[in-house]
Amino acid sequence: MIPANEVLQLFEQTGAYLRGHFRLTSGLHSPEYMQCALVLQYPEYAERLGRDLARALRNLAGESAINVVASPAIGGLIIGHEVARALGARHIFTERDASGRMILRRGLSAASGEHAVVVEDVITTGGSSREVVQVLRESGANVVAAASIVDRSGGRANLEAPHTALATLGFTSYPPDECPLCRQGLPVEKPGSRPVLSR
Ligand code: ZN
Numbered sequence: 001m002i003p004a005n006e007v008l009q010l011f012e013q014t015g016a017y018l019r020g021h022f023r024l025t026s027g028l029h030s031p032e033y034m035q036c037a038l039v040l041q042y043p044e045y046a047e048r049l050g051r052d053l054a055r056a057l058r059n060l061a062g063e064s065a066i067n068v069v070a071s072p073a074i075g076g077l078i079i080g081h082e083v084a085r086a087l088g089a090r091h092i093f094t095e096r097d098a099s100g101r102m103i104l105r106r107g108l109s110a111a112s113g114e115h116a117v118v119v120e121d122v123i124t125t126g127g128s129s130r131e132v133v134q135v136l137r138e139s140g141a142n143v144v145a146a147a148s149i150v151d152r153s154g155g156r157a158n159l160e161a162p163h164t165a166l167a168t169l170g171f172t173s174y175p176p177d178e179c180p181l182c183r184q185g186l187p188v189e190k191p192g193s194r195p196v197l198s199r
Helices: 006-012 036-040 043-061 075-085 127-138
Strands: 017-023 029-034 066-073 090-096 102-104 116-124 142-150 164-168
Touching: 006 017, 006 036, 006 043, 006 142, 006 164, 036 043, 036 075, 036 102, 036 116, 036 142, 043 075, 043 116, 043 142, 043 164, 066 075, 066 127, 075 116, 090 127, 102 127, 116 127, 127 142
Parallel strands: 066 090, 066 116, 116 142, 142 164
Antiparallel strands: 017 029, 090 102
């Protein structure tokens, strides 16, 4: 198992550990951001992180064989697929419909009685993973565990299933109206939303 500090080293090494003023998917503001796509662009690292998450999930799931791994798109796609590969399981993913509701599309489904796990790249409040847990339960699947590469909640997020992470961090994040960086007048950035311009 890769120790948490090596996971963070991997983020530093690939430029995925960003510092500045960011608006997270959860709506909270933070001086730090983990851009997982920059780590996962290397299949070798994705495979290694997937193998480690698979091992951690097997420990959490105990005797239950894991049939299906489910992830929220887009962040959970690559890591979820690698975890499924390591577990010898299937990988499915959820997307948001026009009203913002998390759903399974493209004919993907979980069957009643299947043992499922939820895998995401980073959790902050755990909101997306929790929605995937709900989608799976509505399908009748038995959600045995959840996991992420990074848990920014310091382990406090409630995913309504036992969960684990390769690195658990107590990162600072603020509601926008209490954000000290906003008060300093620093422009806020939504990571990943701005294309890199070629020179
Ligand atoms: Zn702010």
